[in-house]
Amino acid sequence: ELKVEQNPLFLSMQEGKNYTIYCNYSTTSDRLYWYRQDPGKSLESLFVLLSNGAVKQEGRLMASLDTKARLSTLHITAAVHDLSATYFCAVDQYALNFGKGTSLLVTP
Amino acid sequence: DTAVSQTPKYLVTQMGNDKSIKCEQNLGHDTMYWYKQDSKKFLKIMFSYNNKELIINETVPNRFSPKSPDKAHLNLHINSLELGDSAVYFCASSQAPSGGSSGANVLTFGAGSRLTVL
Numbered sequence: 001e002l003k004v005e006q007n008p009l010f011l012s013m014q015e016g017k018n019y020t021i022y023c024n025y026s027t028t029s030d031r032l033y034w035y036r037q038d039p040g041k042s043l044e045s046l047f048v049l050l051s052n053g054a055v056k057q058e059g060r061l062m063a064s065l066d067t068k069a070r071l072s073t074l075h076i077t078a079a080v081h082d083l084s085a086t087y088f089c090a091v092d093q094y095a096l097n098f099g100k101g102t103s104l105l106v107t108p
Numbered sequence: 109d110t111a112v113s114q115t116p117k118y119l120v121t122q123m124g125n126d127k128s129i130k131c132e133q134n135l136g137h138d139t140m141y142w143y144k145q146d147s148k149k150f151l152k153i154m155f156s157y158n159n160k161e162l163i164i165n166e167t168v169p170n171r172f173s174p175k176s177p178d179k180a181h182l183n184l185h186i187n188s189l190e191l192g193d194s195a196v197y198f199c200a201s202s203q204a205p206s207g208g209s210s211g212a213n214v215l216t217f218g219a220g221s222r223l224t225v226l
Binding site: 031033037041042043044045048050086088092093094095096097098100101103 | 141148149150151152153156164166198206207211212213214215216217218219220
């Protein structure tokens with residue numbers, strides 16, 4: 001059974017700081033997705049990583065994929081309050097299998 | 109124009125009742141999904157249809173019955189509702205089924221239907 005593990009599950013960070021969210025998965029896959037969910041809202045696609053070494057950046061967020069280590073990271077640079085949300089990674093195998101999500105709170 | 113729309117957005121009902129959630133997508137996608145998000149925000153695939161054919165049927169009680177009248181619509185009917193069915197149900201669609209061999213397959217999600225069983 002495919003396992004997708006994110007850590008941390010909860011993250012409180014100050015504005016202006018940097019941090020990384022980790023996503024480990026238990027099967028060979030070269031397709032990894034990151035989604036964002038605001039409270040009470042739908043899921044919004046952030047990044048699609050399709051090969052080993054893939055790196056994508058959008059604003060203060062950067063995602064990378066290491067398929068050999070079965071690891072993806074979501075790096076947050078100089079956090080701002082608007083980034084407060086829950087972030088999910090998902091691995092594409094048979095269906096999109098989601099991690100448990102990382103609830104991020106950015107405080108002044 | 110909403111890409112993936114679900115109705116109703118909220119459902120409050122008593123145990124034992126039957127309820128339905130409807131989903132429609134106007135993206136021209138071939139594949140549609142139902143996901144369940146529990147109170148801890150964990151998202152789990154329930155069903156997937158590709159061009160009206162059921163292709164994923166996870167371990168879900170048979171009180172849950174999906175129906176896809178055409179590739180733009182996927183409904184979910186739930187019989188004999190139980191307390192544990194309380195959750196947010198998300199419909200999603202994609203160009204092709206997950207796990208396929210080619211390229212990205214981004215899922216577009218609906219706004220969710222929050223079901224509360226009392």
